[in-house]
Amino acid sequence: MNQQEIQTLRTLMEYEASRSAPPKGFPELPDIPAGRYTDPRFFELEKEHIWRKSWLFAAHIDEIPQPGCWRLWENAGQPVIIVHANDGRVNAFYNTCSHRGAPIVTEQSGQRSRLVCKYHGWTYSHSGDLLAVRDPEDFVNLDKSCRGLTPVRCERFGNLIFVNFDANADSLMQWLGPVADEWEEFQFGNCRLAARHIWDLNCNWKIAMEANAEVYHVRSIHPRTVAPILDDRRNVNTLYPQGHGRMVAPRPQTAEDPGDLLTQRSPWVEMETVGEIARTCTQSYGIFPNWVSPLSQWTIPPLLFWPNGINKCRLETWTLAPDWGDGIKPDLWTQNDGEALSPVLLEDTEFGEWIQKSVESYGFKGVPLSYQEARIYHWNQFADKMIGAENIPEGLAVEQVIGNDWMYPNDPRVALAKA
Ligand code: FES
Ligand SMILES: [Fe+2]
Numbered sequence: 001m002n003q004q005e006i007q008t009l010r011t012l013m014e015y016e017a018s019r020s021a022p023p024k025g026f027p028e029l030p031d032i033p034a035g036r037y038t039d040p041r042f043f044e045l046e047k048e049h050i051w052r053k054s055w056l057f058a059a060h061i062d063e064i065p066q067p068g069c070w071r072l073w074e075n076a077g078q079p080v081i082i083v084h085a086n087d088g089r090v091n092a093f094y095n096t097c098s099h100r101g102a103p104i105v106t107e108q109s110g111q112r113s114r115l116v117c118k119y120h121g122w123t124y125s126h127s128g129d130l131l132a133v134r135d136p137e138d139f140v141n142l143d144k145s146c147r148g149l150t151p152v153r154c155e156r157f158g159n160l161i162f163v164n165f166d167a168n169a170d171s172l173m174q175w176l177g178p179v180a181d182e183w184e185e186f187q188f189g190n191c192r193l194a195a196r197h198i199w200d201l202n203c204n205w206k207i208a209m210e211a212n213a214e215v216y217h218v219r220s221i222h223p224r225t226v227a228p229i230l231d232d233r234r235n236v237n238t239l240y241p242q243g244h245g246r247m248v249a250p251r252p253q254t255a256e257d258p259g260d261l262l263t264q265r266s267p268w269v270e271m272e273t274v275g276e277i278a279r280t281c282t283q284s285y286g287i288f289p290n291w292v293s294p295l296s297q298w299t300i301p302p303l304l305f306w307p308n309g310i311n312k313c314r315l316e317t318w319t320l321a322p323d324w325g326d327g328i329k330p331d332l333w334t335q336n337d338g339e340a341l342s343p344v345l346l347e348d349t350e351f352g353e354w355i356q357k358s359v360e361s362y363g364f365k366g367v368p369l370s371y372q373e374a375r376i377y378h379w380n381q382f383a384d385k386m387i388g389a390e391n392i393p394e395g396l397a398v399e400q401v402i403g404n405d406w407m408y409p410n411d412p413r414v415a416l417a418k419a
Contacts (some may be wrong), residue, residue, distance in 0.1 A: 158188025243288030243382025
């Protein structure tokens, strides 16, 4: 982030603290329909259009460090095998043999020079080519060149591996857009996998994720953990194309040094390249559809939210960090290496099950969102763009009210702040 951008953010923080109403011209946000959390038709639309067409964070290169290493990945409901090929590339395929659909692998991870089907032994390369078939003379006109494993799009951002089930999707870099540039200072190509854990939650995946998409809840939910280090009145939200968003909030001005949540966990290795904003503020990115990650000089710690049915979900907590050598391995999100969620995440998840009961009740009609919660509305707008308005049953769509004029790089608040 350059000096100009830092200055603009600082100006916007003061603007946010001083305003007595939402910025002039910011649209009134219509209620989010209740059925988006409970209607099986909407859940199916999410499957078909969001999970099938978005770039999804699936693995870290440390999980498949050598050629021949693979891991099974089923978080998005599809059986996928991610393979580190001999040529150094990372490839993904459906874990589905081209013969009769048996799995190529049934363990979570492993290493093999060839991928061999468990059922009748068809053998594939790391690039998915069908190399050998047992008793080939008994097949009539079997063209091996058309019977390879079915590929899944797979691209890397540094050491992070993303997949996309849409063969025609834009590249991952296009998907990330301006965020990719902003992330350069965090050295995604150097980060190692420090921790990865899975937590089952009893609520719709969006209920869990939205708890991490606004700071409006901080004073109620986190009075002793987050509130002392985050000035929610000075929070600046930025809306990016593709439904992505960012929050940046400085430390409270009045507080004596309250002891930072993160610094208390030192000594973690620092990334020298990380700039002033990430060092002095709480900064967090939401990447459509299911990634939320605060970024600092110590860690890249994405939270991923995966549906597990309409009223259940999985929270995946990751911590990526610069090589810690013999030092302490960072894990931002859990206590005792995955024994329990961290205090902050226990707070963030405590109402999920209660909210699920509410949204399923006759009493729940919809969600009115404030300007502070605009990132949630922005996410929903983009979700509908992916689904296609014509595919959404009556009463379940959100209106497209936040125009491009409020989306990065446009920001009418800059002029309002100077006025
Ligand atoms: S199903 Fe794989 S070889 Fe038959
Ligand atoms: Fe929170």
